């Protein structure tokens with residue numbers, strides 16, 4: 001048991017027009033909604049409980065934008081992930097937003113296009129992608145060989161130059177709807193092999209048009225999406241951008257091979273207008289680059305000077321190539337988290353599985369109490385409370 005005070009992380013921070021009451025975020029972790037797209041009463045309670053538990057901002061994982069490439073995204077039918085496509089769904093999400101606000105929290109939707117990660121629910125469930133590939137199939141990954149085969153041999157639709165702009169506008173529409181409902185900021189999923197990451201990575205973007213090229217050229221799509229979201233939400237509303245070195249086709253992958261490449265990738269993205277950068281890792285203890293000390297958040301913050309989120313492995317642990325669905329063990333590594341915070345390696349801490357497991361995780365961390373043993377059932381996106 002690491003007996004360490006997390007008080008420094010409980011200090012407020014201002015980002016854009018928003019005052020965050022502390023530096024703890026509930027990381028986006030996808031949860032199912034009802035078949036008609038409406039969040040259930042249980043899901044409303046799920047978010048309220050985590051806000052009552054004290055997190056400053058709850059992210060709604062994988063809010064699907066309205067685009068054919070998101071049909072049957074995580075499974076057959078609507079409801080495998082949240083969306084804002086119609087009045088009923090939006091009225092439902094307004095209830096979630098209101099519940100979180102009443103509990104003293106803030107809430108951001110994480111806008112997502114699933115890209116190449118679309119579930120292979122039926123043989124013609126086409127994935128809309130920058131280039132017709134899931135990525136390399138010979139790298140270390142937590143996917144089983146059968147799942148890699150299915151994902152890489154499924155039908156792909158390569159987005160044409162003008163179709164890419166349709167996707168940009170679908171992101172803009174989702175951002176506008178989010179603001180109308182009362183969400184406090186917008187998060188953008190640019191990590192983990194989904195569409196935006198698909199455009200960023202040289203393993204999956206083989207294009208030679210204006211959306212492809214070298215590592216800087218490949219940022220063009222992300223830049224357009226960020227600009228379109230900013231156009232819709234105005235100057236003060238924070239935009240949070242998540243990206244990662246790794247992707248499902250390559251757990252040891254490197255979006256940027258060197259700090260210089262990282263700097264060149266992030267420069268246009270920061271210029272396009274994001275206020276928070278989520279440097280997503282599977283283990284925050286891992287170095288970002290082979291021959292350079294420092295994890296991914298450390299380098300991201302050093303390069304951009306922007307409020308940077310550390311995420312991956314707070315209070316939980318599982319083995320490196322385990323599947324995403326493998327339950328972790330609860331651990332207490334808050335001493336290591338705080339050492340890195342005091343060292344200036346990050347500004348905000350996103351906590352995923354520990355908060356899924358226990359809405360009062362932050363209360364326990366603040367009181368230096370033991371964390372609850374991990375209940376594996378809760379990793380299932382269908383779990384929204386007992």
Ligand SMILES: Cc1cc2nc3c(=O)[nH]c(=O)nc-3n(C[C@H](O)[C@H](O)[C@H](O)COP(=O)(O)O)c2cc1C
Pocket residue numbers: 027028029030060061062110189191242280281282311312313314316324350351352353354379380381
């Ligand atoms: C069941 C499950 C669902 C997840 N859904 C999302 C998601 O919708 N969007 C996202 O960016 N990350 C998602 N993640 C990743 C988490 O946000 C987080 O980055 C990861 O779990 C590592 O952080 P942790 O160790 O604090 O859990 C998910 C993770 C799990 C286990």
